[in-house]
Amino acid sequence: MTDEAEAATGAAGAATPTATHAFQADVARLLDLMVHSIYSERDIFIRELISNAADACEKLRYEAIAHPELVADGAPFAITVSLDPDKNRLTVADNGIGMSEADLIAALGTIASSGTKAFLDRLNAEEDKKAEAQNLIGQFGIGFYSAFMVADRVEVETRRAGTDAAWRWISDGKGAYRIEPLDLSLAPTRGSRVNLFLKEDAKEFLQAYKIESLIKEHSGAVAVPIVFLDKPEGEEKSLTDGAALWAKSKSDVTPEQYTEFYRTLAGQFDEPALTIHWRAEGRYEYNVLAFVPGSRPFDLFDPARKGRAKLYVRRVLITSDADLVPGWLRFVRLVVDTADLPLNVSREIVQQSPVFAAIKKGVVTRVMGELTKLAENDKDAFGKIWENFGSVIKEGLYEDYERRDALFKLARFVSSTHPDGNRTLADYIANLRPNQTAIYYLLGDDAKRLAGSPQLEGFKARGIEVLLLPDPVDAFWVGTAAGFEGKPFKSVTQGAADIKLVPLADGQEAPKSEDVSPKVATLLAFMKQTLEGAVEDVRASDRLSESPACLVAPEHGPDRRLERILSQHGRLDELSKPVLEVNPNHPLVTALASRFGGDGDKAIVEDSAWLLFDEARIVDGEQPKDAAAFAARLRRVLERAAA
């Protein structure tokens, strides 16, 4: 304990005794990792503490709108980082909101940071946890607890703005922390001081040049000025001015500053894939700085589908969680600052105002415009964005009717003829075959497996391109979209294939399904009878050329993939029966047709009908209908073949 700490405990301890609290189990686990491991990326503690200090200042700036007395001392917001080499101490102090005793218990004993939660989830999912942690830690905003990577004791001295009580939180990061009252004469006037007593192997963080360069590198874009003191009673040195980057003109901002700012904003430590910075002028005026991340944020597929957008009104942070982009753009990280919204109403009311709606619309239009421009001018850069976020942007095809056409122009697809992706619908239309009347697609859950689907064979033979749609959202937009450039979307697994009029790619004439031999027709009728209850129909196919059979949905039934998704989510009780399409020219089918007759042969044909049906299910990614019966049939057929 520091000298001051002892004095304070002595002075105020009599009135309110020191209380010891155990850390929440998850925190204890996290701390154990911090305390016992040496991380190559432990530098990050400084950016985390500065980011908390900046948040504390922004919170107070907001509260002071309704309660100006909270900042009556008139001290400008600042973050001070100071070193005391004799005491082995590094301090990050702020004059922000501060914490009450209850705040301390709620904030510094539990997992508050979403980044920390995600980090722990990843660890849970990994086998070799510690080794993995080392690689991961820099990518997550793991918050306050990162202090224990470099400190063997942390003391937080804090006073909630506007109150007359101050507290000291003390922990060595080993399972418990204590909170004791702090004499006001030793406490900050408002805000917090986070004192780190550095570990033996972390003395490098007492070197002024090291800390200065870390702060400039990681926290240069923080919106509160940062001051540095290399020793007690040393001279204050201003490291950053806390000017709002978004309010500067583009020519005054370097790419490094944009990247730093993106990292603080996104809590993600890669490079932004696209930076969009503009000032809107006209009816409403606002500054926007928006980024498309270089990689997927960990919460991209959270059911809440929330983004991270900061709304400032005249430099006062109103909320870090503003509803400024629709769900399908939730990966865009952005700041909007405007003078056109009122400051003296609640966060909720601000976001219900027509001005807010107009800004939101302006933001979405601009982001869409920039994405479209990038797609035209730099295919590779756009391709990377699409790879990370295409499956999210496609949600807009379903949800945002107004922007659907613009989104269709943006969308990229993998197709049967272009397995590497990057196909636009315009490319598709330019590649239509003679007499082709629709844009064909195949839904599934894995583009690679889709590429091998038997349902594609007849299309391939005719050189018809088929879009392979592997994302769950595809099943929804494709079912509601009217089409593109006058061509409807049509599933290749639904109804009869209407491709007879399209000539084969090799110029040969395709056999027609209606021309099947009487023997095959009899076989199909028998198969239908055998599979009764499991299929709606058994019929000759136009879409197969190599495989003997496949399953498709009835003409007016929903796509089978859509049905499966709905049933997995409990929104459909019963799947509709599929149609088994059989290739009338396949050697297996013609052989079965000619053997069909005697009683013994009937048994083979029965087994074959079920096996073909189950095989088609397996190829579609499903289980055989009855695994034991499937195994018995397969064995019987193999025994015969081996006899």
Ligand SMILES: Nc1ncnc2c1ncn2[C@@H]1O[C@H](COP(=O)(O)OP(=O)(O)OP(=O)(O)O)[C@@H](O)[C@H]1O
């Ligand atoms: N300097 C500070 N002033 C006031 N409160 C603080 C300070 N530092 C931490 N806190 C409180 O402790 C909580 C936990 O901090 P931590 O850094 O672990 O997560 P976080 O900052 O909430 O996470 P995120 O990085 O996702 O925003 C904060 O939410 C805040 O309430």
